[in-house]
Amino acid sequence: MFDLVYNTIFFASYGNFYGLSNITLSLFDVLLAYIVTIIVSILVALLLRMPLLPSKPYRYSFDVSAMYPTPIIAVGVFSIFLVLNYTFMYNGIVLAIVIGILSALFVKYLFDFVFPKPLDEGKGEDIK
Known part of the structure; x- marks a missing residue:
């Protein structure tokens, strides 16, 4: 994790695409x-009545x-924005709060459409 943070800071402050080298983050x-x-993403997911852990067997x-x-x-998603040097x-x-809310909404309502569950090998239908 600390390599990710170090690389994010390095790329965001050193050779960014837009030439905004005066913007630095500690x-x-x-x-x-x-x-x-x-x-924020966990709290919004819990407010949307998602279970805290998946069903067993995990x-x-x-x-x-x-x-x-x-x-x-x-x-x-937040790492992508930081590497692109967009911090709002x-x-x-503020960007972290917005992305946390949007990711919880995405997982609640759109995750199964974007990443469908695998087919059950025995029955030939989706696992429910």
Whole structure:
């Protein structure tokens, strides 16, 4: 994780695409924005009545939950914005909140359409 944060800061402040080298973020700002993204995505997912953990057995479960795909998608999308040096306001905190909300909405309503569940080998239909 710390390599990801270091590389994000390095690429965002050193040779960015738009030549905005005067915009710099500290390590604390990036870590705080990542933590805010994770917490907001989990809280919004819980407010949308998603389960905290997937159904058992965890290893073979394809259910969406508040803990598994939601914060990972949120951190991934937020990392893309940081690498592109787009932090919006307050050193990325507002962007982290918006991405946390949108990732929870995506996982709740669109995740099964974008990433469908695999077919059941025995029955030839979707796993429910």
